Amino acid sequence: MIPQIIFTLLFLTGTGIFAFKIKKIRRNIFLGKPLEIKDNKAERWKTMAKVAMGQSKMVVRPVAGFFHILIYVGFVLINIEVLEIIIDGLTGEHRFFAPYLGSFYNFLIGFFEILALLVVVACFVFLYRRNISSIRRFKMPEMKGWPKLDGNLILVVEVVLMGALLKMNACDQILQLRGADHYMVAGSFPISQFLVPFFDGFETGTLITFERIFWWAHITGILIFLNYVPYSKHFHIILAFPNTYYSNLKPKGQLNNMAAVKKEVDLMMGGDPFATPETTVDDGPPERFGVKDVTDLNWKNLLDAYSCTECGRCTDNCPANQTGKLLSPRKVMMDTRDRIEEVGKNIDKAGKPVEDGISLLGNYITEEELWACTTCNACVDACPLNIDPLNIIMNMRRYLIMEESKSPDSVTSMFNNVENNGAPWAFPAADRGKWIDELN
Amino acid sequence: MSTPIHVPTMAQMIASGEVPEVLFWVGCSGSFDDRAKRITKAIVKILAKANVKFAVLGAEESCSGDPAKRAGNEFLFQMQAAQNIMVLNGYDVKKIVTGCPHCFNTIKNEYPELGGNYNVIHHTQFINDLIKDGKLVIADGKSFKGKKITFHDPCYLGRANDIYEAPREALMKLDAELVEMKRCKAKGLCCGAGGAQMFKEAEPGNKEVNVERTEDALEAKADIIATGCPFCNTMMTDGVKNFNKEEEVEVKDIAELIAEAADLI
Numbered sequence: 256m257i258p259q260i261i262f263t264l265l266f267l268t269g270t271g272i273f274a275f276k277i278k279k280i281r282r283n284i285f286l287g288k289p290l291e292i293k294d295n296k297a298e299r300w301k302t303m304a305k306v307a308m309g310q311s312k313m314v315v316r317p318v319a320g321f322f323h324i325l326i327y328v329g330f331v332l333i334n335i336e337v338l339e340i341i342i343d344g345l346t347g348e349h350r351f352f353a354p355y356l357g358s359f360y361n362f363l364i365g366f367f368e369i370l371a372l373l374v375v376v377a378c379f380v381f382l383y384r385r386n387i388s389s390i391r392r393f394k395m396p397e398m399k400g401w402p403k404l405d406g407n408l409i410l411v412v413e414v415v416l417m418g419a420l421l422k423m424n425a426c427d428q429i430l431q432l433r434g435a436d437h438y439m440v441a442g443s444f445p446i447s448q449f450l451v452p453f454f455d456g457f458e459t460g461t462l463i464t465f466e467r468i469f470w471w472a473h474i475t476g477i478l479i480f481l482n483y484v485p486y487s488k489h490f491h492i493i494l495a496f497p498n499t500y501y502s503n504l505k506p507k508g509q510l511n512n513m514a515a516v517k518k519e520v521d522l523m524m525g526g527d528p529f530a531t532p533e534t535t536v537d538d539g540p541p542e543r544f545g546v547k548d549v550t551d552l553n554w555k556n557l558l559d560a561y562s563c564t565e566c567g568r569c570t571d572n573c574p575a576n577q578t579g580k581l582l583s584p585r586k587v588m589m590d591t592r593d594r595i596e597e598v599g600k601n602i603d604k605a606g607k608p609v610e611d612g613i614s615l616l617g618n619y620i621t622e623e624e625l626w627a628c629t630t631c632n633a634c635v636d637a638c639p640l641n642i643d644p645l646n647i648i649m650n651m652r653r654y655l656i657m658e659e660s661k662s663p664d665s666v667t668s669m670f671n672n673v674e675n676n677g678a679p680w681a682f683p684a685a686d687r688g689k690w691i692d693e694l695n
Numbered sequence: 696m697s698t699p700i701h702v703p704t705m706a707q708m709i710a711s712g713e714v715p716e717v718l719f720w721v722g723c724s725g726s727f728d729d730r731a732k733r734i735t736k737a738i739v740k741i742l743a744k745a746n747v748k749f750a751v752l753g754a755e756e757s758c759s760g761d762p763a764k765r766a767g768n769e770f771l772f773q774m775q776a777a778q779n780i781m782v783l784n785g786y787d788v789k790k791i792v793t794g795c796p797h798c799f800n801t802i803k804n805e806y807p808e809l810g811g812n813y814n815v816i817h818h819t820q821f822i823n824d825l826i827k828d829g830k831l832v833i834a835d836g837k838s839f840k841g842k843k844i845t846f847h848d849p850c851y852l853g854r855a856n857d858i859y860e861a862p863r864e865a866l867m868k869l870d871a872e873l874v875e876m877k878r879c880k881a882k883g884l885c886c887g888a889g890g891a892q893m894f895k896e897a898e899p900g901n902k903e904v905n906v907e908r909t910e911d912a913l914e915a916k917a918d919i920i921a922t923g924c925p926f927c928n929t930m931m932t933d934g935v936k937n938f939n940k941e942e943e944v945e946v947k948d949i950a951e952l953i954a955e956a957a958d959l960i
Contacts, residue, residue, distance in 0.1 A: 506804050507856075508804055509800070510765075510805065512773065512776075512805060513769045516770055520777055544769070574884055574908075577884075577904075578887075578897075578901065578904050578906075578907055580898045580900040581898065626898055627897075629850070630765050630890030631885035631889050635854075636881050636882075652766060652767030657769065657770065663895045663896070666766050666894055668894075670771055673760070677775070677778075678723040678727060679758060679893075680723065680727055684757065686727070687721075687753055688751070689726075690726060694699075694739065695700060
C-alpha cells in the first residue's frame with residue numbers, strides 16, 4: 256500500500272507542477288495582442304494533421320526527418336506503456352493491461368522494445384550531429400550555452416529513460432521465468448533479452464529490487480522530464496499541435512494592413528472634414544504602431560516563440576544569414592521567447608505588469624538585424640512548425656519607422672520619392688509613360 | 696519591325712468609349728529603369744501580337760506601396776494604396792496584368808481589404824496562358840537550340856504566392872533546355888532586393904546575396920538566367936558582372952525571351 260501512496264503523491268505532484276507552469280505560459284502567451292483566428296476550421300485540422308502529426312515539413316531534410324520520426328513515433332507509442340505504468344503504480348498491479356490484451360499485449364511490449372531501441376539509435380545520431388559533425392545551424396552564436404546544453408540534455412534523458420525501460424524488462428523477464436510471486440508471464444522481449452546475461456546471476460530478491468529501481472527510475476524520470484519540457488525547446492512536442500492549427504493560411508506574401516492606419520488614411524483621403532469625430536469615448540493612450548516589446552506582438556507571435564525548437568532551418572535558409580549578416584530568424588524567435596519569459600517573471604514578482612526599462616527591440620534585437628531582412632519568406636517556408644519570424648521582423652520595422660522615424664538614409668529618400676513622385680526613385684510622375692514614345 | 700504599336704492610356708480608352716480587356720500595370724521599375732523598360736516593351740509587344748485589348752494608366756499610375764510597406768512605412772503604403780484604388784475603381788478595372796511580382800503581390804493580396812478587388816495576374820502567367828490558348832504563336836524568331844535556361848523564382852511570385860509552374864511552362868515553349876538550380880521553387884534563394892533592400896546598401900556581411908544566387912545559376916551551367924521580376928533582373932545582372940561572365944551568361948525576363956522567340960524584338 257505504501258508504494259501506491261508514494262506513487263500517487265509523486266504523480267500528483269509531478270503533474271500538478273507541470274499544470275501550474277503550463278498555466279503561466281498560457282498567461283504569458285495571452286499577454287500578446289488579441290487576434291481572431293476562427294476561420295477555416297477544416298483546413299486548420301488538416302494542416303495540423305499534415306504538418307504536426309504527419310511531419311510533412313520535417314522530411315524535407317531526409318536524414319534529420321527520418322530520425323526525428325523515429326523519436327516522435329517512439330515517444331507517442333511508448334506513452335501507451337507509460338499509461339500502464341501509471342495504472343500499475345496507482346493500483347499496485349503489475350502489467351495491468353496484460354490479462355485484457357492477451358497475445359496482442361506480447362506484440363505491443365515487443366514492439367515498444369524495438370521502438371525504444373530505435374529511439375536510442377536516433378538520439379545517438381542526433382548527439383553526433385549536434386556535437387561532432389559540422390552542421391552549420393548547430394554552431395551559430397545563438398546556440399552557445401544553454402540552448403546547446405538543452406538540446407543535449409533532452410537527448411541524454413531520452414537515452415536514459417529508454418535504458419531504464421529496457422533494463423526493467425530484462426529483470427522482469429528473468430523474474431517471470433523464475434516464477435517469482437507477482438511477476439506473471441506477459442510480454443515479449445526482443446531487445447531486452449540481450450540484457451538478460453547482465454542480470455541473470457543475481458538472486459531473485461536482488462532482481463526484484465533492481466526491477467523496482469528501474470521501474471521507479473523510469474516513471475520518476477518521466478515526471479521530472481515532463482516538468483523540464485516547458486522550460487526547454489522540447490516544449491514543441493506539445494505546442495506543435497496548436498501552433499500548426501493556428502497556422503497562417505493566407506498567401507505568405509500578404510502582410511496585414513494595419514487597421515489603425517487605415518482609419519487615419521480614410522479620414523485623410525475621403526473623410527468629410529466637417530463631420531464630427533466618430534469617437535468621443537476616451538480609449539486611453541493611443542496604441543503603439545508596430546512592435547517595440549513582446550506585449551506589442553499578438554498571441555500567435557508568442558505561441559510561435561514558445562513552439563520554436565531551435566532547429567535553425569529558418570536561419571539556415573535565410574539569405575541574409577548565409578551571406579554573413581547579423582540576422583538569424585531563429586534568434587528572433589528565441590529572443591521573443593526569452594523576453595516574454597522575462598516579462599512573465601516580472602509579473603510573478605510584482606503581481607502586475609511592470610516597466611523594467613527593457614524591450615525586445617533594442618535589448619534583444621538590434622536594428623541591424625531587422626534591416627538585413629529581404630522579406631523573402633524562406634524562413635517561414637522552412638519552419639517545420641509553420642512559425643513566422645518574418646511577421647515579427649516586419650512589425651518591428653513598423654515601430655522603427657512610424658514611432659521613431661528611424662531608417663537608413665537611402666530608405667528615407669525612397670519614402671520621400673514615393674511620397675512626392677509616386678515612385679521609389681526621383682523621377683517625375685509625368686515621365687511614367689516615356690517608354691511608350693520609345694516603343695516604335 | 697511591323698506596324699507601330701499603340702499603347703492607349705485608360706483615360707484615352709474610356710474617352711473613346713472603349714473598355715480594355717486588361718489593364719497592364721507597368722510598375723515603377725518598368726516605367727523608369729532603362730533595363731526594366733526593355734521588359735515592359737517586350738510585354739507590350741506580346742500583348743499587341745496576341746491582340747489583347749489593353750491599356751496602361753500612364754501618369755496616373757503610382758507606386759503600389761510595396762517598398763514602403765516592407766520598409767515599415769504602413770502610412771505611406773496605405774496612402775499609395777488608397778490613391779491607386781481610387782484610380783483603378785474610377786476606371787472600373789476588373790483585370791490587371793502586372794510586370795512586377797511585388798506590385799502583383801501587393802495589389803492581389805493587400806488591396807482587397809482596402810477596397811480594391813481585381814483579378815490580378817503576373818505577366819509570366821498571362822503570357823503562358825496566351826501561348827496555351829493559341830493566341831500567341833512562337834515562330835520565326837530567335838532559336839534557343841542548345842541553350843540552357845534556368846529560372847530564378849522571384850520570392851514574391853514563388854514562396855509568397857505559390858506560383859512556380861506558369862513561368863516554367865512558358866519557358867518550356869522555347870526550344871531550349873530548362874535546367875534547375877540546386878535551390879529552386881519553394882527553396883529558391885532570394886536575389887537580395889526584396890523588403891526594400893533594393894533601395895539601400897546591404898547590411899554588413901561577408902558576401903552579397905545576389906553573388907551567392909548567381910553562383911547557383913553558374914553552377915547549373917545556364918547560358919540564360921530567366922527572371923520574372925525587374926529587381927531580380929538587376930540583381931542577377933550585377934551578379935553575373937561580378938563574375939565577369941556577362942559575355943557568356945545572359946539575364947533576361949521571360950517576356951523578353953518569349954518576344955524574341957516570337958520574332959517581336
